[in-house]
Amino acid sequence: MSFSMTQRLRVISSLTLVSLLAACGTVPTQNEPAGKLQAAWVVLGENGQAIARAVTTNTACPTLMQDGVAQPMQIRAAAATLPVRKTASDPVDSKASAFPVLTCDAVLPASTKAASIAGHALPLPKAVTQKIVVIGDTGCRLKSKDNYFQSCNDSEKWAFREMVETAARFKPDLVVHVGDYHYRENACPEGNKECAGSPWGYGWDTWQADFFSPAAALLKTAPWIVVRGNHESCTRAGQGWWRLMDPRTLQAGRDCIAEQDDQGGDYSAPYAVPLGRVGSEQAQFIVFDSAKVPNKPIAKTDAAYQLYMEQFKAVNKLAETADFNLFIDHHPVLGFAAESKKGGELKIYPGNLAMQDIMQTLNSTRLFPSRVQATLAGHVHLFEALTFSSGQPVQFVSGNGGSSLDTTLPTPLEATATPYTEAKLDHFSNSNDVGFMTMEREQQSWKVQAWNKQGKLITECRMQGNKTECKAMK
Numbered sequence: 001m002s003f004s005m006t007q008r009l010r011v012i013s014s015l016t017l018v019s020l021l022a023a024c025g026t027v028p029t030q031n032e033p034a035g036k037l038q039a040a041w042v043v044l045g046e047n048g049q050a051i052a053r054a055v056t057t058n059t060a061c062p063t064l065m066q067d068g069v070a071q072p073m074q075i076r077a078a079a080a081t082l083p084v085r086k087t088a089s090d091p092v093d094s095k096a097s098a099f100p101v102l103t104c105d106a107v108l109p110a111s112t113k114a115a116s117i118a119g120h121a122l123p124l125p126k127a128v129t130q131k132i133v134v135i136g137d138t139g140c141r142l143k144s145k146d147n148y149f150q151s152c153n154d155s156e157k158w159a160f161r162e163m164v165e166t167a168a169r170f171k172p173d174l175v176v177h178v179g180d181y182h183y184r185e186n187a188c189p190e191g192n193k194e195c196a197g198s199p200w201g202y203g204w205d206t207w208q209a210d211f212f213s214p215a216a217a218l219l220k221t222a223p224w225i226v227v228r229g230n231h232e233s234c235t236r237a238g239q240g241w242w243r244l245m246d247p248r249t250l251q252a253g254r255d256c257i258a259e260q261d262d263q264g265g266d267y268s269a270p271y272a273v274p275l276g277r278v279g280s281e282q283a284q285f286i287v288f289d290s291a292k293v294p295n296k297p298i299a300k301t302d303a304a305y306q307l308y309m310e311q312f313k314a315v316n317k318l319a320e321t322a323d324f325n326l327f328i329d330h331h332p333v334l335g336f337a338a339e340s341k342k343g344g345e346l347k348i349y350p351g352n353l354a355m356q357d358i359m360q361t362l363n364s365t366r367l368f369p370s371r372v373q374a375t376l377a378g379h380v381h382l383f384e385a386l387t388f389s390s391g392q393p394v395q396f397v398s399g400n401g402g403s404s405l406d407t408t409l410p411t412p413l414e415a416t417a418t419p420y421t422e423a424k425l426d427h428f429s430n431s432n433d434v435g436f437m438t439m440e441r442e443q444q445s446w447k448v449q450a451w452n453k454q455g456k457l458i459t460e461c462r463m464q465g466n467k468t469e470c471k472a473m474k
Contacts, residue, residue, distance in 0.1 A: 037062060038101060038204075039212045040117040042108065042124065042223040044174075045247030046271040050108040050125050050223060054117050055204075055212070055244065061104035065116045073104040073117075076250050077243040086259050087202070088235045093144045093186045097239050098203040125223045126173050128276030133172040133218065134437040135163070136330075136378030138401035139183030139210040139231070142200055150404050151194035152184070152209075159434045160402030161214035163453040167436045168217035174275075175222050176285070178378035179229025179330035181211045181245070182237035183403055207240045214402075225273055225285060229330040229378065233291045234262040266292045267307050272318045278441050284322040286315055286372070288329035290355065297357040308358050316362060319369040327368060327393075331355065332377040334367070334395035334419045335384050336428075340407045348409060351395075351419035365422035366391050373466055374446075376437075381406040383431045383450045385459050385470045390424040394461070394468040396448065397430075398437045405432040411472070429472040431458045 036058040043051050054062055054073060061073040082097045108115060108124065115122040138160045140152035151157035167175075184206045188195035199205035212219070232241035238256030242265065256265040268289045275283040288311065298305040319325045333356060337349040359367040368375065378399035386395040399406075409430050418425055433452040440447045446463040448470075461470035 037118045037120065038208065039216075039219065040120045040122065041219040042122050043245070043247045044125060044223050044225050044273050046273075048125065048273045049247070050110070050112070051247055052106045052108050052115060052117065052122055053244075054104045055101050056104065057101055059102075061102060062118045064106045065114075066106075066108070067113050067115070071106060073106040075102055076105040077103040081203075082239055082257055085257070086235060087185075088233075089144065089185055095201045096203075097201060098205070099240075099243060101204050103243050120220075123220065123222045126276070128278060128441075129173045130278075130441045131170065131172045132174045132176060132439040133167045133170060133222070134176045134178065134376060134396070134398045134439060135167065135218075135401040136178035136227075137180040137229070137381050137399040137403045138177070138215070139181055139403055140195070140198070141183040141404045142186050142188055142195060142198060143183070144186040148404065149188055149192055149195050150183075152188075152198045153194055153196065157194070158402055159453050163402060163434050163436055164215055165217045166451070166453055166455045167438075168221045169455070170438055172218075172222045172438070174225065175218050176225045176328060176376070177227060178328060178376055178398055179227045179291075180231040180378060180399075180403065181229070182207060182231050182240065184210050185236065202237045202239055204240070207237070207244060225287060225328070227287055227328050227330055227378075228268070228289045228291045230291050230293075234259075234265045238265055238291075263303070267304075267311075270311055270315050270318060272321065274322070275441075279443055281323045281444060283324040283326070283441070284318075286318050286325055286327045288315065288327065290329040290331045290352075293331055293352060293354050295349075296353050298354050305358070308355070309361075312355075312358055312362055315372075316369045319371045323371065325369075325372040326374045326376060327372050328376040330377060331379045332384070332395060332397050332419070333359065333375055334386055334388070334392055334423060335377060335380055335397045336386075336409055336413075336417075336419055336430075337380045338382075338407050338409050346407060346410070348413075348417065356420055360422075366393075367420070368393050374463060374468070381432070382408065383433075383435060383437070383458060385427065385429050385448075385450070385461055386419065386425060387427040387461075387468045387470055388423045389426040390422065391466075392420070392423050393466075394463060394470075395419070396437060396461075398450075400432060400435050402434055405434070408432045427470045429459050429470060433458065 038055040040054045064071040087094045140158045141150040234256035254264040270288045273285045331352045339347045384397035435452040448461040450458040
């Protein structure tokens with residue numbers, strides 16, 4: 001077959017265009033066939049290091065296109081079915097965790113201007129982070145021990161995806177998840193149409209259904225800071241946490257595979273993520289792993305007490321490196337929890353007593369070092385905002401991301417109500433609408449707003465230095 005000069009030029013032009021598109025990351029690379037890529041996103045780790053991460057059903061990692069240059073990605077975790085181990089569920093309600101996927105990693109230098117994986121553009125961190133979305137406690141609860149099976153098939157009753165799509169329209173620079181991504185621990189009962197067909201257990205299919213598929217819009221929009229919740233401890237979804245989520249290197253012995261290694265897998269050191277400087281103020285998040293913290297004080301002879309003591313000492317040192325620090329973990333140090341009793345009475349619980357006990361040993365009654373001006377958490381399935389006239393930092397709880405919601409607390413609370421014996425409550429508001437928070441940096445101040453899943457404003461706060469003022473919106 002022969003070609004005319006015009007046909008040859010068209011072929012050459014087409015090949016050149018394909019090459020340019022591949023360099024820009026807008027077409028699949030040869031080692032990543034269409035449909036093989038399951039997820040691609042950016043997670044921020046220690047010192048704000050950006051890491052490109054991908055999950056694929058292919059037998060090799062996809063190529064990362066970085067500023068027009070192809071870069072190899074490294075295998076973080078190979079496809080595997082992990083053996084059954086002791087879990088938080090009864091043995092009859094447990095099974096092996098299947099991960100028929102590769103998880104791949106690549107470090108993104110701070111100088112990176114554009115990056116993509118198999119034609120999917122990656123959101124890159126900005127030198128100065130100004131708008132942040134905060135979400136938490138997002139999965140669909142399926143739990144045999146509680147005989148509780150949320151309606152995962154009903155987008156109104158499990159509204160995580162709708163909330164995500166609303167939050168993505170805010171175009172944040174950063175997304176923070178305060179923990180508890182995974183809730184589908186046990187099988188949906190036969191005949192229950194509300195959750196029929198749902199995957200369960202701790203493997204990839206459940207992670208995909210509970211988090212990666214519904215979170216897609218926000219994964220495309222901005223880099224993420226991921227905080228570990230109690231649902232990601234080793235006896236629950238810890239294997240997936242280490243394979244998929246945590247920004248640090250995956251290491252044998254802290255991967256939650258062998259029960260005898262759980263002390264290594266259940267505790268990890270705090271780290272800081274810088275947010276850049278606005279005016280004279282350098283701000284940062286301090287990320288703390290509270291996955292295994294109990295609600296009651298820990299005996300000083302317990303190994304966990306010493307572990308947490310050293311970690312809170314590290315928090316104090318990290319706080320010295322920035323002017324404005326936001327401490328984030330899963331369990332609220334200074335928030336409330338509520339439980340409806342069978343008789344209809346509402347039992348109100350204070351903040352986490354184990355952390356309070358250790359923190360006051362280091363920092364007296366303020367609990368936090370002086371440069372920590374705010375603390376964020378989840379765990380309680382509400383939005384909460386608490387400010388104090390006794391000097392403790394403002395506490396925000398963003399645990400209303402879609403999992404079964406808790407009972408709201410009455411407002412105003414009784415005059416003596418406090419989440420910590422030495423704290424005097426100044427403002428308290430809460431909501432059990434499914435929703436999210438935004439935090440927006442301004443000159444020398446922060447605007448913090450809580451929104452429901454449709455984008456209706458619930459509460460607004462202003463933070464400046466150690467002073468925070470909040471008001472609930474009507």
